[in-house]
Amino acid sequence: MRTKTICKETEQQLIEVATKLGYRQMEKIGSEGARTKVLVFKSDRLLTPIVVHKDTGLADGRLSKLQIAVRPSMYQSALENPALGIRASSNRQKGGVNHFQHSAYRAFAEPTIDGEPVGKRYEIDWTHGGPAALTTLLTGLVKT
Numbered sequence: 741m742r743t744k745t746i747c748k749e750t751e752q753q754l755i756e757v758a759t760k761l762g763y764r765q766m767e768k769i770g771s772e773g774a775r776t777k778v779l780v781f782k783s784d785r786l787l788t789p790i791v792v793h794k795d796t797g798l799a800d801g802r803l804s805k806l807q808i809a810v811r812p813s814m815y816q817s818a819l820e821n822p823a824l825g826i827r828a829s830s831n832r833q834k835g836g837v838n839h840f841q842h843s844a845y846r847a848f849a850e851p852t853i854d855g856e857p858v859g860k861r862y863e864i865d866w867t868h869g870g871p872a873a874l875t876t877l878l879t880g881l882v883k884t
Contacts, residue, residue, distance in 0.1 A: 745777065745794040745795045745798075746794045746803050747803075750803050751779070751794060754779060755779065757874050758779075758781045758792075758878060761875065761878050761882070762785070763782065763783045763790075763878065764781065764782055764783075765779060766780040766781065766782050766847075776794075776795075777793065777794055777795040778792060778793055778844045779791070779792040779794060780792075780844065780847060783882050785882040786814065786881060786882060787813075787814060788810075788811045788814065788848045788849065789847045789848075790809065790810050790878075790881065791810075791842070791847065792806065792807075792808050792809075793806070793807040793808075793809070793861075797863075797866065803866045804865075804867055805863055805864060805865055805866055806864040806866050807829055807861045807862070807863050807864075808863075808874075808877060809840065809842070809844075809845060809859035809860065809862075810848070810859060810860060810861075810881065811848035811849075811859060811860075812839075812848075812859060812860045814881070815860040815862075816880065818880075819862065819877055819880040819881070821873075821876065824864075824869045824872065825865030825866075825868035825873050826862055826863075826865075826869065826873050826877055827862070827865075828861070829861035838860045838861060839858060840858065840859055840860070840861055841857065841858050842859065843857065845858055845859040862877055864877065
């Protein structure tokens with residue numbers, strides 16, 4: 741079964757926003773299709789990369805919410821902005837806390853006791869905030 745992800749046009753839009761802000765897309769590592777579900781971006785002004793999920797928040801094949809994961813120690817609640825549609829993501833499997841495990845988070849080098857890579861996520865209401873909200877979040881992450 742093929743993984744459903746955002747369309748190529750939206751993916752290109754995400755890449756363009758990040759690139760204009762000084763982020764660069766990291767090359768694919770590992771097996772073919774290792775980055776099917778995520779985009780990974782690095783900035784010289786950040787300790788570790790950020791991970792943008794391409795396979796969550798889809799409604800009728802269109803992006804409705806965008807999830808951006810960061811190393812837990814890099815998460816800044818001050819960047820949450822409901823007026824722009826930026827909020828903390830909630831993991832229903834972990835009782836609603838903002839704590840997620842994903843193999844792509846190995847870039848954060850902050851595993852749990854069992855060795856699984858972990859991260860915290862911001863969630864952008866793409867239909868409300870779109871590229872402007874992404875620009876605000878990515879700019880805020882590199883300011884500190």
